[in-house]
Amino acid sequence: MFGRDIGIDLGTANVLVHIKGQGIVLDEPAVVAIDNNTKQVLAVGEEAFQMVGRTPGNIVAIRPMKDGVIADFDHTEAMLSHFLKKVNAKSMLSKPRILICCPTNITSVEQKAIIEAAEKSGGKNVFIEEEPKVAAIGAGMDIFQPSGNMVIDIGGGTTDIAVLSMGSIVTATSIKTAGDQFDIDILNYIKKEYKLLVGVRTAETVKTEVATVAPNGKEQEPKDLDIRGRDMVSGLPRTITITSVEIYDALMESVNHIVQAAKNVLERTPPELSADIIDRGVFLTGGGALLTGIDELLAEELKVPVLVAEDPMHCVANGTGIMLDNLDKMSNKKVKI
The missing domain is CATH 3.30.420.40 (ATPase, nucleotide binding domain)
Structure with a gap:
């Protein structure tokens, strides 16, 4: 199987993954539970969200994204890797192309951090688009x-x-x-x-x-x-x-x-x-x-x-799906690191 095209709405509260041809395949809270003593990741997404406010002292549930940007790089990468693995986005032979969304006024350093996290979690080519634009397309x-x-x-x-x-x-x-x-x-x-x-x-x-x-x-x-x-x-x-x-x-x-x-x-x-x-x-x-x-x-x-909009929660993810169809035209908009 050749690499897939994947759209990711990397939100502060939720992460949504849209695979070209399949639609939205994942919608989970952007939460990671870690053991403070060993620094090990114990749970990601829905499972980690269930632990919020209900864990013993050594286990903390954190949100690696803050205000639409990466606050904790390693845990964002771990979270993205977990989600991409969960939806079988990576095949043995090739890595997926990823379109990921960001807020409008983030700095180029913050943009690069998002791209780097997506690349490290298994993306081949990473494209970045501004969230309101993708949301507008997703809203029709x-x-x-x-x-x-x-x-x-x-x-x-x-x-x-x-x-x-x-x-x-x-x-x-x-x-x-x-x-x-x-x-x-x-x-x-x-x-x-x-x-x-x-x-x-x-x-x-x-x-x-x-x-x-x-x-x-x-x-x-x-x-x-x-x-x-x-x-x-x-x-x-x-x-x-x-x-x-x-x-x-x-x-x-x-x-x-x-x-x-x-x-x-x-x-x-x-x-x-x-x-x-x-x-x-x-x-x-x-x-x-x-x-x-x-x-x-x-x-x-x-x-x-x-x-x-008709389905406000999923507008950005649906918008990435529509934009994936035009990814080849966007190739020149790829942000290089």
Whole structure:
């Protein structure tokens, strides 16, 4: 078997692998569990994620990616190798060509680190593309026409906002306020208001089940959820009930950062392209697009239609799949080390 073409969405929260002709074959948390004493990797992905907050002292579950870039090179490489092995990406005779995504404003050093990690984990030729561009393609936008398209990709570590035309990014920004920050906001709110310590996984459940940032979020029928944690005063387990109205207040500051960043991108957009965006609307992709009401809030603030892409979590991975078909044309865009 000759080398395959593989697309990787190397996210802060999740890693998705798309194999040409097969679609998305892997979607697992970007977590590695290591034994602190021996420095051995014990588990990767879903198995390691189950250990988060539940391990004895000598075992730590870490995220080797931070804010869309590599924070721990060796463990990123170990994680990628594990995932590529799991999907049988490497054959005996040849190595796969890999297309990997990165945030828009990372440095060339950070880009090289991503390429090097992909090469060391078994890639032959490694191509790198900017995330919002790939997300736009995965969301079904035709970015190769001479007209303006805007995409807001809210991931785990970063939110990438870009206006695209003629297959390239016209204006873009990347901010470190995204899904992970929402979790931290919820944790801090519960800690401050209820003197209760909860884990990241509990915060994520609150975010997906009751959180809303819709403009009329406070007037809507509040949803509530029982959560458990450790009382900071007594040290004992305790259960509280949290409502969507409370979480609305906790998330507003971070959500406003995203709104402001989107406004800044629109302010720098040529007027002809702005007119196109009013017609076509803005597409929301990434896991953060699933936050209840974020599309309504952005539409109200930006004064343009805002649409959540059909499968926001998989837009980048699906986009790499479409771009793999054009890999040969991209050969000249390969970043050399």
